[in-house]
Amino acid sequence: MPELTTRIGDLTMRSPVMLASGTVGYGPEYEGVIDFGATGAIVTKTITVEPREGNAPPRLVETPGGLLNAIGLENVGLERFLAEKLPEAAPLPVPIVASVAGTGAGQFAQLAAAVGERDEVAAIELNISCPNVERPRNPVWSDPVAVGEIVSAAREATGKTLSLKLSPNTSDILSVAEAAERAGADALTVANTLPGMRIDIERRRPALGNVTGGLSGRALMPVNLALVWKVAEHVSIPVIGSGGIGDTGDALEFLAAGAVAVQVGTALFATPEAPSEIADGLRNYMEENGFASIDELVGMAREERRTCAETA
């Protein structure tokens, strides 16, 4: 029987298929809908220090091959997350990765310390890449110095496994990835959504209340796959793939590019069974092709890995 186990820092997952932040709430909302038992980990909705109401509606609009969302990080805030949401999610049969977003290094440290000391939290994802909360001209996700400061501060605040979630919306993702690795990140999640918009011609106004939103779903898949390919070659910490992953083929491509795990998000809305179907599909692929472990799939499309396999 092939082994689906994969590791990110101290977090060992029974499956490389994770649930992406913001697409499954805090977990219990999807009990009975998603088979948590077949899932590697759930990344909970990003929380901020203070509660946020999010953006004005409409917040979701479909687009060919994808979805635009402009939720604006609506969340219950740190205090309620610790007091209510974590204890409610703890009984679920799946490790919890807590996603947090601060306004700067100080808040990231505060959030990482607070969630990091909780036993229910297996790892932390630092979300520096939400496109729907601010429109700065020099966003933090493009700034290696600011990213280095955020990761260092979070690293000092907690010993828990830390993954930094990058944005695809930058011209130099490698410098950001490098800064995060140097500052002590244990992994990188590659990547968040890309900004986009639709216009409602009947109403003659932007379809989203926030005007722009983040593009997710199938349309994003080749973009983020290319980023995983680049980043995985450049850093030595594990990369987690995210962006339009909906079936076994997509997951295999991300693993073959160098990701050690994948996150499923938008696909869950139409196919909540996707995580377990992908886990089964990976197992079948491995059985049919003589792979014993996920490690053997990671980077299998890369020249250096191919050469090793061919000469072995």
Ligand SMILES: Cc1cc2nc3c(=O)[nH]c(=O)nc-3n(C[C@H](O)[C@H](O)[C@H](O)COP(=O)(O)O)c2cc1C
């Ligand atoms: C409705 C919605 C809400 C999201 N909220 C968050 C969030 O709170 N934090 C975060 O890091 N990513 C958030 N994301 C991004 C997803 O976690 C994921 O990285 C992205 O959608 C790309 O993957 P997908 O195409 O599989 O959805 C959200 C995505 C959607 C569609």
